[in-house]
Amino acid sequence: xxxxxxxxxxxxxxxxxxxxxxxxxxxxxxxxxxxxxxxxxxxxxxxxxxxxxxxxxxxxxxxxxxxxxxxxxxxxxxxxxxxxxxxxxxxxxxxxxxxxxxxxxxxxxxxxxxx
Amino acid sequence: xxxxxxxxxxxxxxxxxxxxxxxxxxxxxxxxxxxxxxxxxxxxxxxxxxxxxxxxxxxxxxxxxxxxxxxxxxxxxxxxxxxxxxxxxxxxxxxxxxxxxxxxxxxxxxxx
Numbered sequence: 001x002x003x004x005x006x007x008x009x010x011x012x013x014x015x016x017x018x019x020x021x022x023x024x025x026x027x028x029x030x031x032x033x034x035x036x037x038x039x040x041x042x043x044x045x046x047x048x049x050x051x052x053x054x055x056x057x058x059x060x061x062x063x064x065x066x067x068x069x070x071x072x073x074x075x076x077x078x079x080x081x082x083x084x085x086x087x088x089x090x091x092x093x094x095x096x097x098x099x100x101x102x103x104x105x106x107x108x109x110x111x112x113x114x115x
Numbered sequence: 116x117x118x119x120x121x122x123x124x125x126x127x128x129x130x131x132x133x134x135x136x137x138x139x140x141x142x143x144x145x146x147x148x149x150x151x152x153x154x155x156x157x158x159x160x161x162x163x164x165x166x167x168x169x170x171x172x173x174x175x176x177x178x179x180x181x182x183x184x185x186x187x188x189x190x191x192x193x194x195x196x197x198x199x200x201x202x203x204x205x206x207x208x209x210x211x212x213x214x215x216x217x218x219x220x221x222x223x224x225x226x227x
Contacts, residue, residue, distance in 0.1 A: 033215075035217075040222075041219065042203065042217045042218060042219040042220050043158065043203065043205075043217040044217075045214055045215070045216065045217075048214055056214060058214075059214075091157060091158070103148075103160050103163065104148075104160060104215065105160065106157040106158045106159070107157060108156075108157050109157055
């Protein structure tokens with residue numbers, strides 16, 4: 001596609017429920033990133049996929065968070081048993097390759113509110 | 116782990132005034148990138164610096180990378196209302212792969 005596409009754009013969920021957030025990177029981009037941004041804060045790295053290599057999961061805040069990338073394209077970020085502190089904007093980004101210094105393109109984000 | 120700090124956190128200027136945000140890393144960076152995020156929007160890539168002492172200009176924006184590759188700055192000359200937003204720096208180290216560490220950002224407001 002023309003840009004990084006994320007869905008849903010907004011999600012309100014009850015505490016304790018599971019949520020899935022989807023990211024469709026720019027066509028041909030082999031690197032995919034998930035970041036989290038709380039209101040008025042900076043971006044917190046969550047996970048990074050590079051081609052067929054094992055993902056860098058070092059930023060996932062707890063074992064309630066997981067992500068997968070199927071077929072080297074679409075990625076899904078899953079949050080189990082959501083907590084109120086999970087409320088944030090979840091930003092997906094992609095880049096052409098995993099070479100250091102490649103421009104990263106962000107999607108519009110998925111705004112998650114846990115009530 | 117690697118930390119990237121930005122100052123100031125907020126900056127209010129009158130239209131036409133200059134603006135500067137500073138970025139400092141706890142470790143030597145191989146690469147630093149700058150992003151702009153408009154209110155309600157997503158971060159948009161502005162520029163990338165890789166060489167020690169590098170200076171790049173984009174119209175009214177001037178970006179610098181320190182000699183020691185541990186700090187960087189973004190300077191905007193004669194701000195306009197369209198410059199409003201949060202400016203983030205993000206750094207890479209030799210060992211971080213493509214994992215960008217973002218600063219907290221500087222939120223710029225411009226009074227017309």
